[in-house]
Amino acid sequence: MSPTLYDYVNQFEAHQKAVAMLNEFFGTDVTGYVTFLVFLVGALIVVGVMATIGGLGTYAERKISADIQMRQGPNRVGPFGILQFLADGVKMILKEDIYPAQADRLLFNLAPMLAIVGVLATLAVVPFSSGLTLANLNVGVFFLVGISSLVGVAVFLGGYSANSKWSMLGGMRGASQIISYEVPITITTLTIVLLSGGLSFGAFVETQGGLPHQWYIFHNPFTFIGFFVFFIGMLAETNRAPFDLPEAESELVSGYHTEYTGMRFGLFALAEYIEIFVLCGVAVAAFLGGYKVPFDLGSGVIFVEKLGLPAIIGKNIGQVLQLGSFVTKTLALYYVVIWVRWTYPRIRVDQVMTICWKYLTPLALFNLVGVTVWMYLTHNQSIWELFSHLFAAAGSGGGH
Template identity: 45%
Template sequence: MIYTLAANSLSKALEGQSVPLYGELTEGNALVVAAIIHAVLIFHVFALCPFFLIWLERKGSGRIQDRLGPTRVGGRFGWLQSLADGIKLIQKEDLCPPVADAMLFRSAPYIVCLASFAAFVVLPFSHNWVAVSADCGLFLLLAILSLEVFGIIMAGYSSGSKWSLFGGMREAAQMVSYEIPLAICALIPIVSAGSLNLGEIGDMQSGHLGNWFLFHDPFTFVAFFVFFVVLTAGCKRAPFDLAEAESELVGGFHTEYSGMRWSFFFMGEYASMFALCGVAAILFLGGWHTGIPGLDGFLQTARAKGAATGEFNTLGYLANVIGAGVFVSKAAFGVFVQIWLRWTLPRLRIDQVMITCLKYLVPISCFLFLGATVWPLLFMFGMGQTTIHPEPLGNRAAASWPAEADATESDWSASTIPDEQLPSDSAPLEVESPAGQHAVSANKNVELQVRNDSSERTALAASSEVRQ
C-alpha cells in the first residue's frame, strides 16, 4: 500500500514469529494481524467516546438546569450510566414500520456509524500516533465525514413517516450548505501550514503558545470561532439541530427507530463530534502540544527520538501518551463547549439556519480566507518577512527540537520522491513578482524552502516510510 501505516512497525515485530496452530507469520499475514490490532484500538476510541460523552452530556445538562444528573449507577457520579443505557437499548425490540423501505431503513444506521468510525483512521492522537498518515489527511477526513449525511437522509426517507422525511430534508439542505464554510475555514490554517497532513500540521505547532495557529494572525483567530460554529452545525447539534427538533418533529429522522439501531445514530453523532473537535484542536489549538515553552520542546524531542529509533522507546512512548492525553482533553473540551451551547441557546428556525450559513458564514469565511492569504504578502512587502515573528513557523517548531534532525538527514535524502525537488524549483514565484521586489521575493523563496525542509524533516523523522 502507499501510505505510511502505523501498523507497519508492529507488523515488522510480528513478522517471523511463530503462532500456535498456524506456523510462522509471513510478511503479508503479519501486516493483516497488525492492521486488525490497530483497527480494534481505534474501535475502542470510537466506542468509548460516546460512552464518556453521553455521560458528560447528561451530567452537564443536569448541572446547567440546576439538577444533579445521573448519580446512582456505578458510584457517586453515575460513571456507568451510559453502560446501563447501552444494556437497556440492546434488550429493546428492533422495530421496522410496515410502510418503511426495510432494506434502506435497516442499513441507514450502519452508514452513519461506518462514516464516523472511518474518520478516526486519519486522525492523529500524538506525534506519529495515527493509523494512516496520508498526505491528503484533512481532505480525506472531511470527505469521509460528509458520508454521514447520506445515512441520515436515507433514514429520514425510508422510515415512511412525515416527521422523518422533514428531518431528512432539513438535514440534507443544512449539510450541503454548511460543508462550504467548513471546508473554507479548514483551509485557512492550511494556507499557513502548507500541508494537508494532520500529523505534520500538529507537529508544526510545537514550541510555545504563539506557535498555535489560533494566534498565527488575526484571520486564523477569527476563523477558529467561525469553524467552531460551523462544526457545531455540521454535527447537527443545538442550536442547529433542526434535523431532530424534538418540539416540532417528534424525533426528526430517528422518530421510527428503536433499540440498538437508534443508539447507532447517537454513537455516530458523538464520535463525529469528537472527531471534528479533534480536527479543530489540531488545526488551531496546537494538537497534542501543551503550549508551555520548555515542556513542549522536551516532549517533542523525546517523541521524535523515539520515532527515529524505530523501536520501542520508553521516554518517547511516555511523551506520546502525554500528548494523546493533551489532545483528547482538548477535543473533549470542545465537545463540552458544544454541550454547554446546547443547553444554553434556543433552537433556530430552519430559515434562520440557512440564512446564517449562506448570508453570513460563507461570506465571512471567504473574507477570512482572502485575508489569511494576503496577510503574509503584506508583511513580506512591508517588513521583508512573512509573519510577525522573524522566523517562519516550521523553523520555530524545528528549532525547539533539533536533536534528531541530523540523524535522519541522510535517511530521507536517500528515499527520493520527485516532489521533494519542488521547493527549489522557484522560477514561477520569481516571474510573478515585480522586478523591484526581486530581493524580497528571493528572500521569500529561501524562507519557503527552509520551511518546507523542516516540515519534511518533521514528517520523515516521524516514521520510517514503508511501502509495499
C-alpha cells in the same frame, strides 16, 4: 506513501526481532500478515476506545446539562452514575425492534449503518499522537470531509425511508444543513492547508508548536476568526444546538430518528457523539496545536538526555504526553459543545441557512483571501514573530 501506525511500530527493535523470529518459525515472509495484524489491533483499539467515548458522551451530556440546570443528573448506576451509558446500551439492545409498516426495509436498515461507517472511517486519519495515527494520509483532510458526508446521506435516508412526516422533515433539514455547512468548514480548513503547506493532519500539527502562541488560532487575525467559523460550522454539521433543527423536539418529534427503535437508534446516537469528538479533534489538530506538547516534551528526547532513560521508554513517554495533550484539548472543546447546547435557544430554519450562506461562507472566503495576503506580505510569519522582529529592530535601532 504516507507514514502510518505500522511505521511507528516498525522502528522498535523488539518488533523487528519478533518479525524476524516469526519469519524463521514459519519459514516464509510474514511481514505482510504482521502489518495487517498491527493495523487490525490498532483499528480495534481506536474504535473500541472511541465507542466508549461516544457512550460516555451521552453521560457527559446529561451530567453537564444537570449541572447547568442545578439538578443531580444520573447518579444511580455505578459511582456518580458513570455506568449509565452501559445501562442505556443494554436497554437499547433488549428493546423491541420495530419497522414502520410502510418503511422501505433496505434503506431503513442501511441508514444507521451508513452513519456509523461514515463516522468510524474518519477515525483512520485523526491524529491522536505522532505515532498513534492509523494512517497519516497525504490527503487526510480531504478524505475526512468526503467520508464524513456519508452521515448526511444517512440522515436523509433515515428520514426518507421511515415514511413518516416528522422523519421526512427532519431528514430534509438535516441533509440540507449538513451539505450547506460543509462549505464554510472546508474553506476554513483550506486556510490551514495554505499555512501548513500540506493536506495531511501530520503536516497540520507538525507546523505548529506546543505553546499557545505557536498555534494556528493565534497565527494571524484571519485564522482567529476562522476558528470560530469552523466551530460554528462544526455545531451545525453534527446537528447540535443551537442548530439542532433536524431533531427539534418541539416541532418534529425527534427528527430523522423518530421511527427508529432499539440499537438502530443507538447507532445514530453513537455516531453523533463520536462525530462530535472527531470534529473537535479536527479543530484541535487544525487550530489548537494538535498533539504538540510544550517545550518539545513530546519527542521524548529530553527524558533520554536528562533522566538517562532508554530511548524506547523516553519515546513512549513522549507519545503518552502527546496523546494526553490531544485528548485534553479535544475534551475541553467537547465540553464547550455541550455547554453551548444547554445555554442557547434553538434558531429558526431560515436563520440556519442565512447564517451559513450570508455570513459564514463570505467570512470564510474573506479569511481565505486574508490569509493568502498575509502569507504573501509577511512570508508566512505569525503575528508574534512579526512583533519579535519589530522589537528586535527597535532595540537595535535604539542602540545607535
